[in-house]
Amino acid sequence: MSSYEAGFRVWRGDIEGGGLEDFKVEVNDGEVVLDIIHRLQATQAPDLAVRWNCKAGKCGSCSAEINGRPRLLCMTRMSVFSREETITVTPLRAFPVIRDLVTDVGFNYTKAREVPAFVPPRELGPGEYRMTQADVDRSQEFRKCIECFLCQDTCHVVRDHEENKAAFAGPRFLMRIAELDMHPLDAAEAEGLDRGTTAQDEHGLGYCNITKCCTEVCPEGIRITDNALIPLKERAADRKYDPLVWLGNTIRRRGR
Amino acid sequence: MTQVERQRWDVVVVGAGGAGLRAATEAREQGARTAVICKSLFGKAHTVMAEGGIAAAMGNANEHDGWEVHFRDTMRGGKFLNQWRMAELHAQEAPDRVWELETWGALFDRTADGRISQRNFGGHEYPRLAHVGDRTGLELIRTLQQKIVALQQEDFRESGDYEAGLKVFQECTVTRIVKDAAGRVAGVFCYERESGRFFVIEASAVVIATGGIGKSFKVTSNSWEYTGDGHALALLAGAPLLNMEFVQFHPTGMVWPPSVKGILVTESVRGDGGVLRNSEGKRFMFDYIPDVFKEKYAESEAEGDRWYDDPENNRRPPELLPRDEVARAINAEVKAGRGSPHGGVFLDVSTRMPAEVIRRRLPSMYHQFKELADVDITAEAMEVGPTCHYVMGGIAVDSDSAAARGVPGLYAAGEVAGGMHGSNRLGGNSLSDLLVFGRRAGLHAAQYAAGLGERPVLDEVQVDAAAAEALRPFSAEGPTPGEAEEGRPPENPYTLHQELQQAMNDLVGIIRREPEMEQALKKLADLRVRARRAGVEGHRQFNPGWHLALDLRNMLLVSECIARAALERTESRGGHTREDWPEMDRQWRHANLLCRLADPTGGLAATDPVRGQIRLEREETEPIRPDLLALFEKEELVKYLSEEELGS
Structure with missing residues (x-):
């Protein structure tokens, strides 16, 4: 030695x-x-x-x-x-x-609280959940996150821009929204919560211009940008600009 | 009266791993205002290091599984020393605790029909471990963390305050349980790492969920936090510890390079088909099947290999014996000169599974060996050896309520509680333990707190003493009044810690001998005296030297419990192996060893090197309930139980 x-x-x-x-x-x-x-x-x-x-x-x-x-x-x-x-x-x-x-990494804990939790489906009790492996694969990748906050640290949206912190959840918590959005049994939508749209409107997804710095520093090798942020952006875009989706949502909300 | 900040909560949970968080969610859902004290950042607890899975007889992989089978396996694994009522409750309630996690967002690996997948593990008769690859502990802690956040979001919607009913105090450490004049729990004394500031939380009930003690040993899979804090807090508060001699050495830790020695290699490697070989290429475990397990394990490699696909008609390979057996076997092979180049044995999956299956089923292990040891486990064997992993001993508790003995208002759950696992824990039974008994502790603590008419009043003398004790390392230099130690320089806490770890590893490790344990007790006495002079530089703000100086008190107390109890128990059973008493003795089956503080009034009468701080007491275990005994064949019971026990 x-x-x-x-x-x-x-x-x-x-x-x-x-x-x-x-x-x-x-x-x-x-x-x-x-x-x-x-x-x-x-x-x-x-x-x-x-x-x-x-x-x-x-x-x-x-x-x-x-x-x-x-x-x-x-x-x-x-x-x-x-x-x-x-x-x-x-x-x-x-x-x-x-x-x-x-x-002081308190920023991350503040942001974690701002993401609405998993919404269990009302019709299923404990032990009744059925999901295929293929359907949980996507969210499982994001749940490998060890919350080291290296992605939050490297992201240029906040790295040298303290002023953006209030409006921007950061890659880790945008990925958390994607994880819940892709959870096969999350019932947020049935309860009137559209995770894709809120990512854009409330958690600052629009600040991300997919430079993939977060993916590069992730010690777990999670493809944050490709697998979480870009699909989330696509969902948000669909929701915002697709008149049919807008109409459908409006009608369903009214019926509740 | 010491001027420190005071807060009032109904229940305080000390520890934010799986047991602590499960206790906290339960207490809060029972309506108790609940504070969680978390030594690290929220979500970093040692639970994240659990890899293999959560044992629960859901019967998803084999319909013959059920709580009775799980109970039997647990008792066998613990060599029948388990507090049987805990093993019963654990086996019965584990499935509900796992399913509940799904409703909080957990995503386990799935079976083909969409249910929770279950994998094989040592000592479990059927595939029983709910898992997520080899990062199950992370899934568990994240799910509980997110459940806490969900409850805080509920509170926010109602009150505008996230922390109205449930608050996590991050990076804070409890140094003393404070009682009232009647001896009931009245609160805890804490310091905050960031500022070094002291504060007191007044609470009627305290749940201790601080995990284990591994940092007292040199080679360990345990993280920084595992300094036996909760064990020591309970002892100092007057509650006894149970069967502390039983320490589990996990058979497979990394052995090379030195800086990673001890880091865990999950048992799933063997559960999924990995085999152990010595330097001669022999699968040596076939030579180490003890009599009590002879009928349950394969006689040949061919039979063991067939078992993975046809468990009905074949027996499992002996690589899947309980951990104590495998750890001893590896130790013996290395001692006989048949070890690997760096003093372990070979654990191989590369010849047993295709590379892509290994990467999918064991991603963390693949990553860990690649990054830290330059070993590609899909192409070559790993080198592994025993590492201190878990303490079966712990705070003596009531099986149903998780209440500690003798101190009203004190509860304990998870690794810090004793009894559940007897003399040896099965893999997978830890995560289920902390869910089952975390919930029970939270429930009963909340009910107790609600049932007390008036909040116990803190004994201010104890608060003052706690503050003085915590500050002592800053004034360690110079003479102590009444002691002839004038002018001696303070001790370096890091050096003391290293000496302690070396002594426990060498003298009270996996194989124990009377003269070595006596030597260990002398060394502990010496360290105890020196630890009183452990000094620190700098100030109170985030000062790791100071934190270690305070943790030393706990490690020394716990180490003495282990050494004394190990010296007393003249037999070998589970996680306690005596070279001079190599047989399991049926007369010891019904004996518990309790550790108590020798001089509860003197606080830390630590300087007396001979007498020590711990007094041992032997008690009879409660006879196993007849309907539970009836779950076993008589031929099996005679191997464990004495004539008197069988006769009744």
């Missing part, structure tokens, strides 16, 4: 301000960036703040930016960098910093 000393540059500070701090730290075979951050805590900076839980790419806690790119610290192997390279670790840029690598 070979080890070497790497140069690390870690952002330290809080809401008041801060800057990059340089470290020299040991690196061993097979290690990931989070291992190195932990070694810094244990040997040089005991109060270095970082979020992490599972260290297995399953919980989505240790999101940060490595050399400017949004990534999970636990799934970024040191072997992808050269030994000479100085590795820079900074907090997620789209969210307010709390301390060091920890940011």
Whole structure:
């Protein structure tokens, strides 16, 4: 097993301000960036703040930016960098910093609450749900999301535009709307809720101009843009501009 | 009186994994104003790491399945030490708890006729695990998280406040349960990670749902949070822990590279056809079928292989024995010099299934090995070895109500509660456990809180003591009054933690020996003394060194429980293997070991190295109800039960 000393540059500070701090730290075979951050805590900076839980790419806690790119610290192997390279670790840029690598990701929890929940079909009781695998495949892809919020961080609609945050749910929660919209038994429509239209009107789908940055950073490899956002845009467009759909909706609402 | 912020809620749930969230939704639906204290961000709990599935006898894959079969499997898996009433309730209620998740939006994998698909797992007679690929825990936690949000949306529509009836306190940690003068639960003392600020929640009932203890061991599949907080909170509040010697070492954790050692490799790999081989290429599990399971497992590779397609006429392969058996077998193979290059054995699916099936059925495993170990599991075997995974022991609870013993208003559910799994848990029984008993704990906590005439009044002395205790790491430097330790520098909490993990791994691990456990108790005493001087740098705002210094108290308490109980139980059973007592002893079948705080009044009389903090007590288990015993053949029962038990 070979080890070497790497140069690390870690952002330290809080809401008041801060800057990059340089470290020299040991690196061993097979290690990931989070291992190195932990070694810094244990040997040089005991109060270095970082979020992490599972260290297995399953919980989505240790999101940060490595050399400017949004990534999970636990799934970024040191072997992808050269030994000479100085590795820079900074907090997620789209969210307010709390301390060091920890940011306030409350934006995401606010947005989660604004998406209406799954609506169970009234006519089916527990144990009576029947769905084919082919029909649940699409939503299941989106439910692989570990809520690391890297897509929310990288999305240019909010990354450098704080002012867009109020009107824009971000890729993760637009994908959540798509997931519910594609759920074979979601009864939202029967209750008068058109998820496609609300994505456009209430959750800012129109801000997305499908640059696919979200898809690129997704550690789960979810095809957010192609499979969730574009189909959702198509649905919303159909609803808005198709006079027959409009008429049908209007008549049905009146009948309720 | 310490000036800290106070809030009032009816029920406080400590922990926001599967059990905590299920308890919280239930308590809120019962009308209790419910607060959830969540050590991490909401939705990040260790439950997300559960991979294989939720065990529930729905009978979708095999119509012969039913609660009685599930009950039998659970008792066998736990070597009959299970709190049988819990195993009964669990088997009966698990299907309803799974179906209910569908009505909250969960999307399980489907059978051909559109029902919930169920897969095979170790120790389960029929395919029983509802699953979503190999990320079932994530589906469970997300579904419960979204159910909480749905309830908050309801509250918002009625009151204009999302948090009127149900609030999640993210990144907060409870350090003490606070009681009233009569010894009833009156609230909890907490700190907020972000600011380091203290606060107190006054509540009539507290549900502990904090999960396990794995972070006391070096090689573990457990996440950062698993520091035995709830176990320690209960002990400190005066409630006993049950059978803490039983710690499950999952047979298949990653072994290479070192930085990922311990990360879980799901049992589904074996359930779906993966096999274990040693360095000679031999499927060694056929040599390790214990007598109690002889009739139920295949005798040859050919029979085992046929079983996947024809379970009626063949027996299952021994790779699917309960986890304790497989973990011991791997340990023995490695010890005999037949291990893999990095000290494990080989787990192979690449020669058993086409690559695209592997990628579809085991996507996380494919991803995990590819990303972290440069291993393509569709082309080569994985190297695996045992990893500390789960504690069967936990807070002693009433089976029906999940109430902890001796402390009115205290409840516990999920991994932190003891009894349900006996000496060894079957895979898949954890997710079902936390749903069944999470709901029960939430229900009974809410009913208890509603039934109390007046809210218990916090004992302010306890609040002051909790605040002082939490602040101690900041003033660790210098002499402690009355102690001759002048000028000694503070201890580094990270170093103490590493030493603790190493000691537990080496001395109270998968195979145990009396002298090593005695040595472990000495080491724990030493660490306990040093931990009083654990010091931290910096301030209270999001300071991981401080958090670890506080968690050390809990890990040391729990580790002592494990070591003491393991030393006391002179037999091998389930997740407790003694090299010096290798046989299962039927006289121990009806003995529970309870751990209590040795000096409840002294708070932390931790500095006495000899006596320790934990007192052991032995009690008789309740006799198994006759109609439940009648579910087994007499020939099987004689392997487990003593003459007296059989005679009645």
